[in-house]
Amino acid sequence: MKFAKTIFAGAIFALQAAAAPAGEAVPPDQVKFEDFAVAESLTGVPGDPQAGAEVFRDRGLGNCLACHANSAMEEELFHGTVGPSLDGVGSRWEPAQLRAIVADAKKVFGEETVMPGFYSLNVGANVAKDRVGQTILTAQQVEDVVAYLATLKE
Amino acid sequence: MRRGAWEGLPVRGKFAAIGAGVLVASALAFSAVQAEPVDETLSIDGVEMTTRAKAQEGLPFDEVLSGWLFREAETRQLEADSFENPGMLYVERGEEIWNTVEGPAGQSCASCHGDAAESMAGIAAHYPKWDADSQRPINIELRIDKCRVEHMGLEPYKFDSDDQKALTTYIKHQSLGEPVNLDLAEGDMQSWWERGKERYYLRTGQLNFACASCHEANSGLYIRADHLSQGQANGFPTYRLKQADMVSLHNRLRGCIRDTRAETPAAFSDELMALEVYLTWRGTGLSVETPAVRQ
Numbered sequence: 001m002k003f004a005k006t007i008f009a010g011a012i013f014a015l016q017a018a019a020a021p022a023g024e025a026v027p028p029d030q031v032k033f034e035d036f037a038v039a040e041s042l043t044g045v046p047g048d049p050q051a052g053a054e055v056f057r058d059r060g061l062g063n064c065l066a067c068h069a070n071s072a073m074e075e076e077l078f079h080g081t082v083g084p085s086l087d088g089v090g091s092r093w094e095p096a097q098l099r100a101i102v103a104d105a106k107k108v109f110g111e112e113t114v115m116p117g118f119y120s121l122n123v124g125a126n127v128a129k130d131r132v133g134q135t136i137l138t139a140q141q142v143e144d145v146v147a148y149l150a151t152l153k154e
Numbered sequence: 155m156r157r158g159a160w161e162g163l164p165v166r167g168k169f170a171a172i173g174a175g176v177l178v179a180s181a182l183a184f185s186a187v188q189a190e191p192v193d194e195t196l197s198i199d200g201v202e203m204t205t206r207a208k209a210q211e212g213l214p215f216d217e218v219l220s221g222w223l224f225r226e227a228e229t230r231q232l233e234a235d236s237f238e239n240p241g242m243l244y245v246e247r248g249e250e251i252w253n254t255v256e257g258p259a260g261q262s263c264a265s266c267h268g269d270a271a272e273s274m275a276g277i278a279a280h281y282p283k284w285d286a287d288s289q290r291p292i293n294i295e296l297r298i299d300k301c302r303v304e305h306m307g308l309e310p311y312k313f314d315s316d317d318q319k320a321l322t323t324y325i326k327h328q329s330l331g332e333p334v335n336l337d338l339a340e341g342d343m344q345s346w347w348e349r350g351k352e353r354y355y356l357r358t359g360q361l362n363f364a365c366a367s368c369h370e371a372n373s374g375l376y377i378r379a380d381h382l383s384q385g386q387a388n389g390f391p392t393y394r395l396k397q398a399d400m401v402s403l404h405n406r407l408r409g410c411i412r413d414t415r416a417e418t419p420a421a422f423s424d425e426l427m428a429l430e431v432y433l434t435w436r437g438t439g440l441s442v443e444t445p446a447v448r449q
Contacts, residue, residue: 065378066377066378067377077379078376078378078379079376079378080377080378081375081376082372082375082376082377082382112371114363114367114368114371114372116360116361116362116363117362122362123360123361124356124357124358124359124360124361124362124363124364124414124416125356125357125358125359125416126358126359126417127358127360127415127416127417128359128360128412128415128416128417129417131415134360136360136361
């Protein structure tokens with residue numbers, strides 16, 4: 001079961017996001033942050049770094065390049081400078097810490113950070129009607145991005 | 155679906171076509187060389203603009219800076235030359251409307267106000283202004299509507315109609331170079347200012363950004379290809395190259411709010427009028443630059 005899902009994930013990204021069955025993922029308000037880290041996978045399904053790269057790049061999903069430079073994506077025009085470069089980030093942080101940063105950066109950097117919480121319902125006022133109650137990324141997309149970040153070594 | 159600053163508009167053909175685009179991109183991405191606003195002066199038709207002014211008390215910077223200082227050389231040049239500035243076409247169109255008789259009263263704006271170069275000189279630098287009749291602040295768009303309804307027997311303009319943008323641009327242009335300065339002592343202006351300030355620092359939407367997240371905390375940095383300015387209001391309506399059109403202030407504010415993935419408030423709503431009062435105050439001392447040119 002697990003095995004089949006991972007293979008699909010690599011091949012068809014859109015299907016993979018939808019395929020994480022409801023109920024299996026840790027709900028956003030029950031993610032356990034300890035010592036600025038989230039030790040446990042949000043889904044139990046290993047992250048797929050290739051799918052994670054797509055989530056990272058996609059302007060409608062992670063849109064990470066809006067704020068971060070990433071030399072591994074040099075072919076993309078214009079990298080933002082609002083956050084630090086993510087070059088070598090996989091050497092600076094453990095996967096559990098990366099999971100915490102991506103899921104809810106405010107739990108790691110404090111309330112003032114501008115980095116959005118990608119798997120958090122602690123959001124701003126007047127959320128657009130079609131986004132109410134939804135996280136920016138699904139639990140599996142967070143796992144995939146974390147797997148991708150872990151590949152960005154010094 | 156239109157995409158705003160957050161998800162980004164496609165890179166313009168011209169820029170992408172020249173190989174320089176790639177060079178610029180990697181310079182931005184990996185060394186942030188151009189992160190500071192430029193140290194240049196802007197003069198339009200021989201009139202020097204104030205693009206840096208001492209910040210009002212309570213603001214977290216020493217100086218307030220016009221958005222012009224954050225734009226690329228090519229864009230800055232377009233604004234500096236009124237023969238090249240595409241926004242000047244709207245000024246011309248606005249002048250036509252000013253002189254055209256419309257409505258049952260058989261009058262034009264000029265019938266009552268004469269030559270706008272005299273009657274409207276400098277007035278827009280002091281808007282939004284308190285309106286005793288409606289007991290709220292009004293901007294130039296709403297002031298125009300007031301004359302259309304009360305003096306000409308016409309309907310208010312539809313928001314962002316071409317004529318509204320052209321006439322607003324024309325009237326604001328009569329204040330070119332004039333320093334922005336609001337009278338907060340009139341009516342309840344002060345409480346609208348406070349409400350606008352609260353709104354400025356309120357985080358909204360799924361992305362959880364306040365205006366300050368981008369225009370205060372990160373002004374001078376790049377969000378993707380966009381060099382973040384202080385988000386000043388002094389150039390509106392502005393000519394936006396990306397849209398190849400004139401953009402009103404409330405259109406821009408709605409775009410910035412939509413980009414946080416929040417519900418978008420209506421133009422001229424209390425929320426946006428409060429924000430306009432506060433935002434305009436933040437730019438006190440900057441010259442009116444209408445029609446400014448932005449990317």
